[in-house]
Amino acid sequence: MTLALTLFTVISVSLGAIFFLAGTLGLLRFPDTLTRLHALTKADNLGLGLVVLGLLPQVAWPLGALKLIAVWLLALLAGATVGQLLGAAVPPEPGTPGDRATGAEGQTP
């Protein structure tokens, strides 16, 4: 049982870390602000969520676990709000005078 839980933690935390890596790569490599925002919210929600999920078996029940879940819920709320606020503040289309990010004007999905 302990081994299974340890394995669960290792897998979940590793997956979370990979999501953070993916989010960072997206932030660095994606061509414009809106796609970067997309990459960021993935890392925020899933990366942190998986790390929290993986840590759940390792902390004291129930207070420590509740605190972890509260952290994730707050981060979700912050991530969703930031996505909305920054998304609305960014100029709508790439190719605006300010958009000189990487020189590579990719197609935005």
Added chain:
Amino acid sequence: MTATTLYGLCGAALVGLGLYGLICHPGALRKILAFNLLGGGVFLLFGVIAQRGGGALTAAGLGTDGDPVPQALVITGLVVAFAATAIAVALLRRLATASRHSTLDQAPPGDPGP
């Protein structure tokens, strides 16, 4: 070289950087930023001294690790630094609205000042 020494050196460098920005930047807001960096460096030096003085409390099993006296001083210092920053920003905003300048040394003639 221990981690504590490392952060001490980092604090020393922050003090120098902040001082440079405080003197060399013409923009008053940048001076405020630099002042906060300088303060951060000083607080970090306090933290290093606190950390070095630890040990006795860890042995007694009392949560924090390090000398609590400098740590408490840093907490007070952070609050006062925030208050000072707030006053500086309010002064600067008033100066900018009144004189349309955000530097300290270029007040136009006849400017009443804040």
Added chain:
Amino acid sequence: MSLALAADAFLALLILGLAIWTIAASQTYGAVVGFVAYGLLVALVWVRLGSVDVAMTEAALGSGLTGLLLLGAAAHLAPLEAAERQARPGPWLRLLVGALCGAVTAVLAAVVLSLPEPAPTLGPAVAEHLATLGVRNPVTGVLLGYRAIDTLLETVVLVPALVAVWSLATDPAWGGRPASPGPRDPGSALTLLAQVLPPAGILVGIHLLWVGADAPGGKFQGAVVLAAMWVLVLVAGLRRPPALAGRPLRWLIVLGALVFIVIGLSGVWLAGAFLAYPEGLAKPMILAIEILLTPSLAVILGLLLLGPPVADRGPGT
């Protein structure tokens, strides 16, 4: 070099890099964003230095509220920035200043490298008498026990700081309300955040205040969180900022300092010295100070962030 030391070196280099960016960036706004990120990393350093109390204060106040204040100011002053660049000192002067600042850093670094071993510490003295105060967090013990006079002076100094900010108002605006954005689109994400977050934030603030006696936390950290929640509601336009001439508001501002002074004076009578706690009553008195100081601190920090009052244009609603 161990892994932990490598991580510490990485963290220190990151902080220095962000500090250099904050000084060297050409746009003030970008520099302030760098400063916010710097504050987050400094909070991590405080965890590494073994002081979660300071880390909390740094994260909430040093990075959070200061960032809010400076970002607002940077947006406000952005149109004036072009003129700043012409006022830069010449290269030789900058070189000279750089050399002098480098010398300051070198001296400080030499001091750090030659600190005495073993380090002088007041830790054992604090630990020895902590039990008589009834608190288990040594930092809280120092703040309200051994060095309560510092904390008192700091609480008192916040009041004139607020008055100094208010004094920048023009005559017609005196006693009015700080600038506010006015009502906002009720469907916006900001409105939702300002409705959902404060209940959770108030809970966290009270939690931090409550655990402060035994674990990292306390009135400063709790008050900063409460202030942040209040300012969020005001910035989102859900409520108007209060009129600063209001009696209840002004009483609330001085309440903390007054209670602190009254308890300090009662020490003269009960225990023979200013700010001395009588035997057995230390814990309830410290608790009273912590609980009554928190709302005052929260209101003062929030009002410092909001700035001086501005003249009311429309009829007050």
Added chain:
Amino acid sequence: MAEFLLGAALFVLGTVALGLVRILRGPEDADRMLAAQLLGSGGVASLLLLGVANGVNAVGDLALLLALLAAFASVAFVTGAERPEPIAPIREMDPDDQEAQEGT
């Protein structure tokens, strides 16, 4: 287990720190804000990992605090940027100034 969690904390922190290059490169202030935001959530994740690895409960409280204030910088970004006349939000200048403002 503790070593693994410590390593994961370092990995996450190192990764999001790489994202700070966005602060240097910009090009928009919004991009810089994104990097700070990512640093915030990565910092929270590595604090949680660190806290569990070292068994320090209070670090969880710090993570809670950071998560609570995570959106604040972006709120300041939006509310600061939307001011129509950033330099004259205080409406109590002398009459000449006010006319100049309204003329624009």
